[in-house]
Amino acid sequence: MKNYSAKELIQMFWKSVILILVLAVLGGGAMGYRAKKQQHTTYSASQEIVISHNLNENQSSDNGQDSITNADMNMMPTYAAIAENEAISETAHKMLPKSIKKHYSVKNVNDSVKAVAHQQSLVLTIKAKAGSAKAAVEIANATAKAVKKDLPKLQPGAGTVTLLAKPTTKSTTSETLPHAKKYAMVGAAMGGLIGILISFVVITLKDLVKKRK
Amino acid sequence: MANLVGKKFHEIGNWRIDGQIIYEIAFAFEFVVAFLITSTYTDYFSNHLLHTLMFAGLALVLLKIFLFDDLDLKWLAIDAIVLILLLITWRTSKEFSLFSMGIFVLGARNVDFKRIIKIYFYVGMLLLAFVVISAMGGLIRNLVYRRDMTNIVRQSFGIAYPTDFAAHVLYLILAYAYLKFGKIKWYDYVVFLAAAGFLVKFSDARLSAYAIILAIPVLWIGQRAQKDHLLSRFIASFYWAVPIVSAYLVIIASYFFRPSNHFLNKINNASSGRLYLGHEAISKYGFSMFGKQIVEHGWGGANGLKMSQNAPANYFFVDSSFLRMTILYGIIMAIIILLAMTKISWESFQKGSFALASIIVIVSVSAMVEQRLLDLAYDPFLIALLANVYTKHKAEDIS
Numbered sequence: 277m278k279n280y281s282a283k284e285l286i287q288m289f290w291k292s293v294i295l296i297l298v299l300a301v302l303g304g305g306a307m308g309y310r311a312k313k314q315q316h317t318t319y320s321a322s323q324e325i326v327i328s329h330n331l332n333e334n335q336s337s338d339n340g341q342d343s344i345t346n347a348d349m350n351m352m353p354t355y356a357a358i359a360e361n362e363a364i365s366e367t368a369h370k371m372l373p374k375s376i377k378k379h380y381s382v383k384n385v386n387d388s389v390k391a392v393a394h395q396q397s398l399v400l401t402i403k404a405k406a407g408s409a410k411a412a413v414e415i416a417n418a419t420a421k422a423v424k425k426d427l428p429k430l431q432p433g434a435g436t437v438t439l440l441a442k443p444t445t446k447s448t449t450s451e452t453l454p455h456a457k458k459y460a461m462v463g464a465a466m467g468g469l470i471g472i473l474i475s476f477v478v479i480t481l482k483d484l485v486k487k488r489k
Numbered sequence: 490m491a492n493l494v495g496k497k498f499h500e501i502g503n504w505r506i507d508g509q510i511i512y513e514i515a516f517a518f519e520f521v522v523a524f525l526i527t528s529t530y531t532d533y534f535s536n537h538l539l540h541t542l543m544f545a546g547l548a549l550v551l552l553k554i555f556l557f558d559d560l561d562l563k564w565l566a567i568d569a570i571v572l573i574l575l576l577i578t579w580r581t582s583k584e585f586s587l588f589s590m591g592i593f594v595l596g597a598r599n600v601d602f603k604r605i606i607k608i609y610f611y612v613g614m615l616l617l618a619f620v621v622i623s624a625m626g627g628l629i630r631n632l633v634y635r636r637d638m639t640n641i642v643r644q645s646f647g648i649a650y651p652t653d654f655a656a657h658v659l660y661l662i663l664a665y666a667y668l669k670f671g672k673i674k675w676y677d678y679v680v681f682l683a684a685a686g687f688l689v690k691f692s693d694a695r696l697s698a699y700a701i702i703l704a705i706p707v708l709w710i711g712q713r714a715q716k717d718h719l720l721s722r723f724i725a726s727f728y729w730a731v732p733i734v735s736a737y738l739v740i741i742a743s744y745f746f747r748p749s750n751h752f753l754n755k756i757n758n759a760s761s762g763r764l765y766l767g768h769e770a771i772s773k774y775g776f777s778m779f780g781k782q783i784v785e786h787g788w789g790g791a792n793g794l795k796m797s798q799n800a801p802a803n804y805f806f807v808d809s810s811f812l813r814m815t816i817l818y819g820i821i822m823a824i825i826i827l828l829a830m831t832k833i834s835w836e837s838f839q840k841g842s843f844a845l846a847s848i849i850v851i852v853s854v855s856a857m858v859e860q861r862l863l864d865l866a867y868d869p870f871l872i873a874l875l876a877n878v879y880t881k882h883k884a885e886d887i888s
Binding site: 461462465468469472473476477480483484 | 727729730733737741744838839
């Protein structure tokens with residue numbers, strides 16, 4: 277029968293704790309470093325547009341204003357889908373400043389744009405995500421202009437497109453992915469787990485070997 | 490005649506009361522009360538009364554600790570510190586179960602552990618039969634639930650919730666396995682399998698049923714390890730690692746849970762949303778040194794049944810014992826409990842008797858997904874920490 281003195285146990289315990297901590301720090305460092313390396317920031321800008329008919333011109337008929345407004349509202353999801361279409365992206369691409377056009381193809385522009393309609397509203401939000409704040413602003417704005425230019429062709433009878441305030445590089449939001457801190461924590465947790473497993477295996481094997489002797 | 494009565498009185502007067510007897514009485518009493526709290530007999534007795542009764546059992550154990558244990562100064566100090574910790578965490582968590590479990594663990598010094606498990610097993614079987622018959626006879630309510638929107642019916646047989654019923658069965662099987670360890674035969678395993686099948690069919694309590702099924706290979710390997718089969722011994726030698734590893738896994742899986750993570754989401758769905766709820770609990774309450782109160786809304790009992798019918802979205806419950814104890818009682822207590830479980834397991838491995846090591850494996854696996862680890866109504870195995878497990882007590886067997 278093998279016995280352990282308190283001293284031996286404490287020694288084993290401390291060795292394990294140190295191993296676990298070291299592996300946790302290593303794991304955290306490695307994962308955090310990898311995430312930092314892969315990190316890139318995307319900027320998003322939004323340009324809002326209003327698509328509506330002139331209410332003054334439609335006063336004559338019964339409930340004319342209401343029905344026109346309702347019809348416009350019902351069309352918003354369609355307009356959103358059109359804004360996300362490549363036909364619009366192509367026009368938008370032509371409108372981009374040269375410096376940005378170089379780096380973004382029509383496909384890139386199309387991928388970066390998302391149009392969001394809102395409940396009970398004639399406002400459509402065009403969002404663009406890009407690698408720089410300036411590109412995001414320009415793509416969102418150019419897409420809005422393209423909608424203004426092409427919508428009457430694509431959807432005859434559609435209302436007038438009015439661009440609201442142009443986004444600025446200051447109004448963009450940015451997101452940096454992957455989150456280095458989160459990756460570091462996952463790495464630390466995994467490192468700790470490996471440390472715990474190694475400690476258990478080593479202590480058990482040492483004990484089994486001692487007993488065999 | 491008078492002589493005979495006088496003699497009897499004399500005998501009674503000479504009865505030796507020792508710590509073992511006091512502890513056994515206290516344990517049986519506490520176990521009965523704690524068990525009844527898990528049943529629908531609570532419709533007849535107020536919760537307040539039952540909890541007050543539990544204090545009587547605890548007082549008896551404290552009496553045993555300070556009058557019969559002959560503590561030296563070192564142990565007196567350790568006991569005092571642990572008691573203070575128990576008091577603090579009881580007040581911070583507003584949860585009573587660790588407090589009573591802790592006192593029973595401290596009080597078990599020099600108590601023959603096997604006899605306690607015998608009491609647990611026989612009293613538990615009796616109580617379970619009593620509650621089931623009461624429910625079947627209509628004396629108390631047999632709460633019947635339905636799983637989500639399906640037609641699966643889950644009976645509780647007089648216990649507060651189907652999974653609670655299943656947990657009673659699981660722990661009684663573990664107690665039986667402990668008492669018979671080394672001589673568990675194939676027909677015992679058949680009975681375990683049948684019990685698991687019953688739990689799935691009538692209570693749809695899958696997790697406890699799986700734990701019972703898992704117990705079969707774990708016990709089998711443990712038994713062979715005890716008989717010195719090389720491979721089994723090698724495998725069973727790692728049993729003592731299970732409590733810490735499983736607790737660690739549950740806590741980090743809950744902490745890092747995101748629905749977008751495919752792997753974790755699969756585990757979450759398989760465990761009835763436990764990772765999600767665990768993650769919610771961590772982000773809402775966080776970890777602290779001495780614990781915190783968690784406001785929960787479970788399905789169990791009459792109120793839970795009502796909620797399951799009227800407002801199922803209110804459900805919030807931290808199921809995993811490991812996560813529960815870390816949030817409720819704090820990091821310090823959680824580490825102490827894990828070290829205690831590891832010590833019980835390690836000692837079992839060191840003595841070459843793998844009974845407790847095997848049982849702690851199942852207890853740990855169950856503690857990953859269910860909340861009974863620290864509840865005396867279910868789990869008597871933590872008492873092994875200080876009790877006499879490997880030296881025969883002088884008192885004779887009760888069987």
